[in-house]
Amino acid sequence: MNDVPGQDEGPDLETTRQTPAGARPDVVAGRYRILGTLGRGGGGTVWHARDEHLGREVALKRVAGEADADVLLTRGMREARTSAALAHEHVVRVYDAFEHEGAPWIVMEYVPGPSLASLLEGGATLPVRQVAAIGAQMATALAAAHGAGVVHRDVKPGNVLLVDATGQEAKLTDFGIARAEEDHQLTRTGMVSGTAAYFSPEVAAGEDPSAAADVWALGATLYAAVEGRRPYPDAANPVAQLHTIVRDRPRPPQRAGALTPVLAGMLDPDPRTRWTARRAAEALRAVARGGQETGGAAFAAGAGAAGAGAAAAAAAARTREEAAATQAGARRAAPGWWRTARPGRPPPGVAATARPRRRTGPRHRRPAEAGAGAACWPGWWPSR
Known part of the structure; x- marks a missing residue:
């Protein structure tokens, strides 16, 4: 792993194996013409596309993953609904969501600048x-x-x-x-x-x-x-x-x-x-x-x-x-x-360099957390 941001943000813990990109489509759902690839990851591929019906550029995401098709469809629709519900100037807008060739697709606002x-x-x-x-x-x-x-x-x-x-x-x-x-x-x-x-x-x-x-x-x-x-x-x-x-x-x-x-x-x-x-x-x-x-x-x-x-x-x-x-x-x-x-x-x-006290055992969990099954790591944790 790399300590420099931008070069490697670390593995996605939901899936550490990258989803195969697959062949690049030319037109999706008879409407969205693919212009290029914006990014790939464990959650799917995002394409730069043009909506031929409305004449505007969009970001088109094909939701992917290791789950079965039904789970992927549910997850894709959930992502679309969640984003669409957040009508905020600093949240990427979602325009549409649909199923195509057994996979969920999300149509989003195209942001031309870099990440x-x-x-x-x-x-x-x-x-x-x-x-x-x-x-x-x-x-x-x-x-x-x-x-x-x-x-x-x-x-x-x-x-x-x-x-x-x-x-x-x-x-x-x-x-x-x-x-x-x-x-x-x-x-x-x-x-x-x-x-x-x-x-x-x-x-x-x-x-x-x-x-x-x-x-x-x-x-x-x-x-x-x-x-x-x-x-x-x-x-x-x-x-x-x-x-x-x-x-x-x-x-x-x-x-x-x-x-x-x-x-x-x-x-x-x-x-x-x-x-x-x-x-x-x-x-x-x-x-x-x-x-x-x-x-x-x-x-x-x-x-x-x-x-x-x-x-x-x-x-x-x-x-x-x-x-x-x-x-x-x-x-x-x-x-x-x-x-x-x-x-x-x-x-x-x-002194600014003072070291915090260290515990020799796992941190104590609050009563509400008892039996939750979450991992308790040994080492320092400020007292609750």
Whole structure:
């Protein structure tokens, strides 16, 4: 696995074997003329096509996988319905869905710009304010999805599409493994779905993905965009990667500047105190408007000043539940840069390099999790 974003986003854990591309069709359903290939993956192939009836360019996805035909049809229709229900300016629109030659096809908005992953190839980075602007758009898209009860489950640079070469506007795509919060059936195949490199600690430990996990994945995506590397070094295989995510804390950012306190909130190891998508969007917008594009090794001590604008926006966006949790002492006093870099609070009187305490056994699960069957990895986990 490669630690550089864009080159290898890690294996998709729903299927680690790439689906054969098959022969390129000329015309699909007597209407969509294929112009080229936009991408291939475990979830299918996406073609660049022209709708001959309406005279417009579209993205045409043939849903594929290792499941049987009935499951694929159900999954394809679910993806289409999920995306179509999210009428948001920063979510790729779905125009139609149909069955053709025994396979589900989805007709989507064509986004001509590159993916964020392609811009990050070779360890490239983007300016802090541009990353914040893209992040704010993705966070508002996630907030809309979460408000509709939908969890994306696979936020990563490859699923962030830029509208054009300027990179100022982006859209979130690929709700192929997304699900409504009450739907637990189609993706319960013995392995959690998604891309391991962007899993949150709780998902890596075996818990069901939630809205909080989407926020973590977006935070990891923005971290990669500004740092040129992912929060964790890549491991040799998916299982080792999951172990690393659960056991270790994210590497402190060195170039994030004013984004540091925002990343700290989004990459909080505890999903209960992690920022919501809405709160992250407000803070990211503040950084995009006036964030400083300078970082430094002393981010732990300087984060309060660097993130003053983000702190104000975050405080305004804090929900009543989060405020109540803070007053009740739910926030843990765990060391680490995600704590010292939090906006609006001075860093504690400890060195930035202080190591968190390590547990010698598996983390204790909350009573509600007992007997859930999720994996418990040994190693450090901040106390609940």
